[in-house]
Structure formats: C-alpha cells, structure tokens
Amino acid sequence: MTGLRKRVTVGFLSIVCLLFFSGMVSFLELSHLSRDTGDILEANRRNISLAKEMLDAAHEQNVALIHYSVFGDRSYDSLCRASQERLENMLSIAQHEAVDKSFLDSLAFATTELRLLTDSYLAFADVERDSLALDRGETAGSRWYNNEYEALYVRLTAAIKNYMTSTQSSLAPRAEQMKKNAYRAVTPVLISLVVMIAIVLMLYYFMSIYCVHPIVRMNKGLGDFLTFRIPFTVKGELKDEVLELKEKIDTLIALSKQTKF
C-alpha cells in the first residue's frame, strides 16, 4: 500500500483507533463506576443484615438470661452461651468486612463488657438457691439482672443501632467519591473526543489540499483544454497518485496532439 491510499488508510485507522480507545475507556470507567455502586449497595445490605443478626442474638441472650437469672432455669445456660457466641461471630464478621472500623469500636467494647459480666454471673451465681427464693419475692438473680445486666444490654443494643445508622451516614462521602469517579469516567472520553475532532479537522484539511483541490484543479484544467484549447496546467503542489494522474494526462494530451485522425 503506497501513497495516497496509505495516508488515507492510516488517517482513518487513527480515527477508528481513537473511537475504539475512547469507547473502551468510557466502558472501563463506567464498569468501574457500576461496580463501585454495586459495592456500596451490597455493603449497605450486608450491614443491615449483620445488625439485624446482632440484635436477634442480643435479644435471644437477654431472654435466656431472664430465664436463667430471674426464674433459675439452668437449661438456658447453653442457649445463653450460644447466642453470645453468635453475637461475637457477627461482630467479628462486621469487623472483618468493615471499611471504616471506627464505628465498631464502641460496639466491640459493649459486647466485651456484656460478655465479661455474663460469664462471671454464669460461673459463680447460685441459681438453685435463687430459684427456691423466687417465691419469696426478689432474688439475687433478678437484682443482678435489673441493676447490672439491663443497663449493659441497653448500651449494647444502642451500640448496634448506632453501628447500623452511622454506617448509613458513611455513605455520603462514598457517594461524593462516586461523583468524582463519574467525573473521571467522563473526562477521558471528552478529551478523546476533542482530540478526535482535531484529527478529523486535520484529515479534512489534508484531504482537501492533497486530494480534493488538485483533482478539482485538474478537472478544470482538462475542461479548459477540451473546451477552449487552453494548455493543460495544474497549479500547486501535487504528490502521490494525484501527481501520477496529472503526468498521465500530460502524456495523453501529448499523444493526442501527435496522433492525426
């Protein structure tokens, strides 16, 4: 491939490349943006689900402890421990998954505090004596529940609720970041378009001066020669196939002058 054809092909290939390039960039950036949006929504859903699980586990532990401490039912010991373990598992999952761990500090503190209190109660409380004393009114267990446990339980549920709401409020900066990402997704495409416009204008200009204008001038020169017998001349610089065409027309005219019909 030589001359004019090569130049035009390379010119158009550049434009195609640029189109493909800007398309790919916008596709990649928009996929990135879409993935970010999906991640935020998934994190949000997961956060609500974890908070619900924690609240359920805390409630279950609370019910088990009421049975254990107030009514002296020792069978709730295992349920109490299981729900406490479930709560801690949920917390460790949240800690593992959370991007901003600062919201979990107070929750982890409240959970540990409650666990220490519950563990010491489960280990040392004289539940049987308490159950016998139940008929006589207030027991040591119910006193412990009312005076010590309940306050910590309320603090724990408040911390879980706070975790749920505060992670929601952390969405604002992430949404702001997404706004920036959207700007970043659009800018390369816009710049590519500007460059493409410049290249298209250049291609138009080069095609005009190297291809269209010479052919128009040659056409006019040939017309003038055929109509008015004005010698065939083409002004301006010619190159490649257009120059060859002009030379061939010159030869043809010279031949036609030599041949007598």
Place this chain on the structure above:
Amino acid sequence: MRVDVVLRYVGIVMLFIAAFLLLSAGISYFNNMDSAFYPLLLSALLTTLLGIFPLIFVERQEQLTTKEGFCIVVGAWLLACVVGMFPYLIWGGEFSLINAWFESVSGFTTTGATVLNDIESLPRGLLFWRMATTWIGGIGVVMFVLVILPSMGRNKLTLTNVELSTLAKDNYRYRTQTIVRILLGVYVGLTAVSMLLLKLAGMNWFDALCHAMSVSATSGFSTKNASIAYFNSPAIEWVLIFSMMAAGLHFGLIFATVTGRRNNLFRSEVARWYFGMLFFCGFSIAVSLFAADLYPTFSAAFRGGLFQFVSLFTTTGFATADTNQWTSFAIVLLLFGSLVCACAGSTSGGLKINRLILSLKMIRARLSQQQHPNAIIRIRLDGAIQDREALYSVPVFIVTYLLLILIGTVFGTMLDVDLMTSFSGSIASMGNVGPGFGAVGSMDNFSALPAAFKLSNSLLMLFGRLEIFGLIQLFFIKWWR
C-alpha cells in the same frame, strides 16, 4: 503560509511532549502504579496520536519562512499547554478545567504559580509531570526539539531566531546548531549538578530531582506545600541560592567560563551588574529585616533576604518565608526584582537586566547628546556596539511590558481582586516569577481567586514567556505579507 508544514513541525513537538508524558507514566508505574499512571498513559497516547497525524501526510520541507517559524513556535507553545493539562484533567482532584489550564501554562512558561492547596497529595507521577512541563518550558519547547532532530537544515536557524531573542544570542559566536547544543548542555549540566548538591544537602532523590528541574528552569514548582520552608535546612537554601544564581546567568557565559574561554563570566558587564544587584538588594533587605526584628540574627536575616530576592530576581519563586509579613522597603525591593529579573540568555523571564543596563546607557547618551549635539555616541554592552535596531527595541519592549502589567492590574481590580494582589500578581505572571504579594504571596496561591483572573494571568504568562511580540504576532498573522 503553508498550514500543513506548520502542523508537521508542531506535531514533532507534540511527539516530544508525549515522550515526557510516557516518562512520567513510567515513574508512576515504578511507584506502585499510583493513581496518575492511567491519566499519564492516556495523555501520552492521545498526544502521540495528535503529533503523529500530520507526519503521515506532510513531508519534510527544506525551507521555512519567518512567518511559518512564528506560527510553529507560538503554536507549539499553545498546544503544549493544552496537552499539558490532559493528565491533570483526567486525574481530577483539585483540577477543574481552568485550574488545569493555569497549572499547565504556569508549568510550561516556568512561572511556577499554582492553584493547588495540597501539592503533597499528588501522586509522584503527576508531581514529576509538573516538573517535566517546567523543565521542557525552561529552555523552550521548540529548542529541545531542535537539539534532538538530527537535520533540519536552514529551518533550525529560522526557528531559533523566533525562539531566542536577539539579546539571548549576544554572547554566542557559533553556528546555530552549536548554540542550541551549548544551551542544552549547560541546562542538563546545571540540572545534574543541582540535583547532586540537593541530595548531598539532605533531600531524597525524588525531591532532589524535582527541585533541580525546577531550579534550572527558574520555575519555582515544589513538591511541598510550604515550598523550601518545608525542609527548614540552611544547606538546602544555600544550594538553591547558588543554583538559582547560575540559572539566571546567560548560558553562553557559563559555557565560556567552564571551558575557559575569553568572553567569560568575569569579563561580562552584564554579569557584574547581575551579581552587584543581587548582593546589594539582598543585603539591603537583610538589614531592613534585621532592623525590624523579623529575624533573631543578621546571618539568618541575610540568608532569608538573599534567598527571597534571588528567588524573585531570577524568576524562580521558591519561598522560605511569608514575604507578606516583611517590611515595606523589602517588599518594594522584591517587586523591583520581580520586574527587572535576571540575564537574557538564561531560563528566566521578565524585562531582563540587559534591557535595564541599555536603558540607563540610553539615558546617559541622551544627556550627553544634549550637551554635545554633534557628537556621535555609541552604546556598548559587553564591549559590543549596539545597533539602532537593538536599541530601538528596548524602550518598545519595556513600554509594552509595563502596559500589559497595567492592563492585567486593571482587569484584576475589575474582578474585585485587591490592588496589591492584582498588581503583584500581574508582575509575577508577566515576568514568569510565580509568587507576588497579598493573596498571591509566597505562602499562598491562586486557588481562591476568580477564574477570569486566573485566565488573564495565564495569558500574561504566555506573553512574558514568548517575549510579548511572539504572541501578539499571532493575532496579526492574517495581515502579515
């Protein structure tokens, strides 16, 4: 005028800029592929495409006209500023369209003014690109290409004539190719020496490289928010004082001195004026600062005063102190330094000390002419008799220069920018100095100022860098026969 030929040569400059963009992307890649990698790579690809396109269509031309030369040089500068803002725009952060344009123009024109509040948050690749723009601009975007391209025949002379002022070529007695090589040799040498000295003074390699590129180009871009004050190191300050002084000298003089030729630094009248003014003004500022109790010791006042004066006089713009807090006398001297600036033939901007000396000699000649009406008085500079053409251009340049500053100041005040900020900002932009006073002081930046003021100042930077008439010619190119 052959627009296609102009496009071809501007395209070559674009390819050269694309190579630096690629280099910056490389730095970004080796810095754990920081967030500037893709913006720099994308910009490099786009710039390459933009540069290579005219080369496909237009063949090499043997002869360029002066008009075409002007269009190539001015076009290359303007387009360099446009492609220079691509990585900033794609990266985002503090860079809006106006901010990216301002930062790019400030870089290429070696002004060193910034719109960034947090420079340190930029990734290394982008920091290096900022320095690269300033380093390319220091010697001139077209000059670099002239050195690299093996043969451009007479075109080299045409383009050099446009890119280098007559004053800048004064000290050279060589062929164009040799002049261009000397310029680049001194420039690269100065950068390498500054980098090594800064490393020895305590900077890390990256900061040393960036500051060396910045100081050789007399730009003043820093990798730190507090500029040189961040390092709080007298050794670094003295190294930079030395480097700034060297970068403000005529490169031909440095070459002659290093190679032991006759027309060296010690014989130069311009160099004597240059060093005389530096030390006199630096010392005067130090006395003023010490008397006002702004520094505990005179040596600290001298270091601070000299650093700041050298910084503004050589149009570098580094800062070690908040000059807004200095005495009025010191501020006036610093403004004077920002106006006059260093020697022709260096990387600095401004009026140039050569024009100041010629003006003073013309005043003296005028007085002598009035006393002796029939006398033929010749004006010499560095022993060479100045022709009528050269002398005529001096007052024209100075008047146009001051007029543009006045227009910039009036425009700034129209936008409700205070007089000091507007005036000193216009002086600093026109002289490619960088910091001014008021809201654009040595510890402040242009970020809070109106967008129109940023645009007008970026235009002043371009006027200053292209020695005014280069850019003005572009507006009258249609009538140029």
